[in-house]
Amino acid sequence: MNSTRKRKMWRQTAAAVLSLSLILPAALPVSAATLTIGGNPIDRAKEVLEKLERNHVSAPDAQKLSDVAIQAVIKSLGDPYTQYFTPEQLDEFENSLANRYVGIGVRVSQQPDGVYVSQVFDGPAQKAGIKVGDVIVKAGDETVIGLPLGEATAKIMGEPGTEVKLQLLRDGESLDLTVKRAQIQVPVVTGQKFDGNIAYLRVTSFSADAAEQVATMLDFFKSQGEIKSLIVDLRDNPGGLLDAAKEMARLFVKEGTLIHTKNRTGQDEPVTFTGGQTQPFPVHILVNGGSASASEVLTGALQDYKAAKAIGTKTYGKGSVQNLIPLDNGGALKVTVEEYLTPNQRQVNRVGLEPDIAVEGGQVPELLTALRTAGLATISLELNRINLTVNGHAVEDSFRVLREDGQTYVPARVLAAVLGAKVEWNADAASVQLSSADGAVTYTPDGAGVKLQDGISYVSLAQAAEAFKSLSWSDDGRLLKLSGSAK
Known part of the structure; x- marks a missing residue:
């Protein structure tokens, strides 16, 4: 990996959608001493891999052996958030971080009669005429009725620039469309304004520009008239960049400590911020068991500073920070480097954050309770x-x-x-x-x-x-x- 690629990765790394990660923007050095305790285990492992490659009856591929060995080392740590990425996996990871996907640009759900289109993004599907409420029953010549959602969507997705023929049902009538696949940028922040001047924002990940998007949307809502209260929906938001959480906190708190961190030596290195602002209206944060990492950083900070009340269910409980470290031969390591506490020293890791207003019953009761609390x-x-x-x-x-x-x-x-x-x-x-x-x-x-x-x-x-x-x-x-x- 050349230096340009490394810089690009630090600059563009965004929300860790698939791995519940809170990522620092730069790598820390890995001490060689930690890899050579008790003789020379690296040389021993290298020798074993070489002998297996030369002598095993299956004639294993050296790259495959190396990847398996690395995964075994990672697994031995007992840390689900430390991961090894091959170059191909790193590309997929970076795309997921930036909410980039190759597909036709729809959000779907599994239904008994096919794949139900619940949302259409700006992209190929919209241009081809696919609408919310359509049911996809065939992709190419193969039915998707009754298939697990992952298998069904795999038949719809493919290489960018290629086409897929879809058969849909719309209001009981069959419809055939051909859609060209492309890279889709899924919005990170969406919002709307409810009756009573209640602003609602849904943040799906803490990407590099998430705070800027939230600020822009808040300004837009304010330009439409007074905001009486704000709901920030962080449900099922698995995290992302620590800097994004800090910038978002600055929209609601003037200055303070975002988190207290504890590194491998036990030293507390608080992450602080200044130059923030407050809002002249009540703020409510929607959270659930899928709200993790950076979502918990922001929620914990706003709770501790009395800048917002959390509504919903207990959060995930991922109170650790990862660093993405590039490897010279391609790929990367995502390594846990710190644990963190809220500004008031509340533990997050493995315990989660309790909401101020607990709601049972799932998504809709959570949303309606937030809207009712906000004044609807x-x-x-x-x-x-x-x-x-x-x-x-x-x-x-x-x-x-x-x-x-x-x-x-x-x-x-x-x-x-x-x-x-x-x-x-x-x-x-x-x-x-x-x-x-x-x-x-x-x-x-x-x-x-x-x-x-x-x-x-x-x-x-x-x-x-x-x-x-x-x-x-x-x-x-x-x-x-x-x-x-x-x-």
Whole structure:
């Protein structure tokens, strides 16, 4: 790897989407003494590999033997975040860090009748006419119905510049399209403004320009009028650059300590920042078990400085920092070099961060609770298959609906979030109660109006509407509309 390539890698390394990494921008030297304790193990390992290459009946390839040996050394550390990348794997890693993918430019989910298109990005699919709601049933001459999602998408993806013929279903009619594959840049920051001047930002990774994108979008929202409150959605954001977390913290805190770090000698080297600002509105951070690394750095700092409240579930618990170290013969090592604590010395590694407002029930209750906390008085949902809108805004979250015996059932916690109601489980009576100032209803397993499936309680909307005056709903078997107000 030449010096230009090395500089490029440090400059462009972004969010570690696939490996829950918090990455420093420069490499630390690896002491040779750590590799030669107890004789000369490097020479011994080299000799073993050479003899295997010359003598083993399978005539193993030297490069393959070397890669396997390196992986074994890495595995012996017992650290899932220290990794070896071959040159090819490094290219894939760098693309994933920058949210670059080769494909047609859609986000999909697995459905019984094919691959469902839930989002279309700017790119080949959009130009070819693919729309949200389309169902891909064939790629080339091969069906994708019933295949695991990874296998199905592998048939759709391919080399940039090549074409794939797709058969789709749209509103029950078959449609054939040919799409040219290309490299796709997936947006890192997206946002929208809800009723009541509630700004919402979703940050999917801490890439090099993530903080700049957040700042730009905040300025845009402010140009549209006053912001009453802000939601920063970090759910399932696995991390990225430490500098990106620091720059984002500077949008909400004037100065301070971002994290305390502990290196191999146990020395604390705090990461500090100055020149920041505060915002004149409440800030809420959405987190869950997939919020890791840089997401936890930012969340912990804003919690400790009382600059934001976290809503959702406990975070992942990845409180360590990695360095990406290039290898002279290509590839790289991603090495854990430090552990970190929050500004108030709270532990993150292996324990995670607790939210200020805990929410059970999954994605939609988390989002609706954040919106309600931010000041949204009335919540209106429209669910078309898995595509969900909240007060007219498309969101990435969704929930399942049961339609049985002429009744429509939704998860109890989704309904409670719409109504601003509490969900209480009575173990003695084995019943679920929804209650608010607007009304109350109790569901028992053997009673009408409730179904238990996969550990989730689904409740009848018809029965709930009798108890809660603010609840209104309609369902034509395809489109569900649901709205309610907290009182």
